[in-house]
Amino acid sequence: MVSKLETYNIETGERKVIYRTEGHVEAPNWSPDGSYFLFNSGGNLYTIPTAGGTPKKLDTGFATNCNNDHGFSFDGEQLAISHAPEGEGSKIYVMPAEGGTPKLVTDNAPSYWHGWSPDGDTLVYPAQRDGEFDIYAIPVDGGHEIKLTDTPGLDDGAEYTPDGRWIYFNSVRTGVMKIFRMHPDGSNVEQITSNKQYADWFPHISPDGKQIVFLSYDAGVEGHPPFKDVTLRLMSAEGAPEVVVDLYGGQGTINVPSWAPDSKRFAFVSYEFITQE
Numbered sequence: 001m002v003s004k005l006e007t008y009n010i011e012t013g014e015r016k017v018i019y020r021t022e023g024h025v026e027a028p029n030w031s032p033d034g035s036y037f038l039f040n041s042g043g044n045l046y047t048i049p050t051a052g053g054t055p056k057k058l059d060t061g062f063a064t065n066c067n068n069d070h071g072f073s074f075d076g077e078q079l080a081i082s083h084a085p086e087g088e089g090s091k092i093y094v095m096p097a098e099g100g101t102p103k104l105v106t107d108n109a110p111s112y113w114h115g116w117s118p119d120g121d122t123l124v125y126p127a128q129r130d131g132e133f134d135i136y137a138i139p140v141d142g143g144h145e146i147k148l149t150d151t152p153g154l155d156d157g158a159e160y161t162p163d164g165r166w167i168y169f170n171s172v173r174t175g176v177m178k179i180f181r182m183h184p185d186g187s188n189v190e191q192i193t194s195n196k197q198y199a200d201w202f203p204h205i206s207p208d209g210k211q212i213v214f215l216s217y218d219a220g221v222e223g224h225p226p227f228k229d230v231t232l233r234l235m236s237a238e239g240a241p242e243v244v245v246d247l248y249g250g251q252g253t254i255n256v257p258s259w260a261p262d263s264k265r266f267a268f269v270s271y272e273f274i275t276q277e
Helices: none
Strands: 002-009 015-021 026-030 036-041 044-049 078-083 091-096 122-129 132-139 155-160 167-171 178-182 198-205 211-218 228-236 242-249 265-272
Touching: 026 265, 091 122, 122 155, 132 155, 155 198, 167 198, 178 198, 198 228, 211 242, 242 265
Parallel strands: none
Antiparallel strands: 002 015, 002 265, 026 036, 036 044, 078 091, 122 132, 155 167, 167 178, 198 211, 211 228, 228 242
């Protein structure tokens, strides 16, 4: 299997391969200063310059069973990671962006980080409690978690807009996975996508707040499995989605925020299988 870390330029339509490896890498973040990507592979996190090069393992201390739900605070100084301690489900931790010892935020598992408030005070995340996956919020220093959604079925992929007015997320509440948004207290839920052809996942809002990119499967696909023919769709905050990238991917392609600071490009991972002669 080959993984390709790529970028897409929304102004020129250019698709550029930054890093190619015969291994499994997932979920790139673009650092807030624009200088490097962060991705996960084999339970660890790695950085690589945006110009390409050799990945470098990030020091995450005891957290060596990380999944692909990780990302930076808006100021770029902190990093949220999701790590499953031995014998336990995924929990959320916060650590210095340059590496160091993670600090536990969520006592309950499973919890999967997805969004950080612009003021740096709050994390939002999907979590399974009493058999249901809903969106929760918690102070960055830990404490009492607040349930923001309460509908049957999976709610996932929560992320704040840069102005802090909305949380975008994906939900299967209508029968097929679609994009929604709500106010940070869980009120005023609005459905954003509705095309019956697609199942839509993981909305990511550009730093200037003007564009949203998300992953779409065929509507008949359940969950967000890997190794499927998928599309990346782009829409303005008030416009209709359009397909910008067709690829082989899915799980691991664009699970977490991956926009460049200039809002002109975003990063993603595609996959291919090669036959050894």
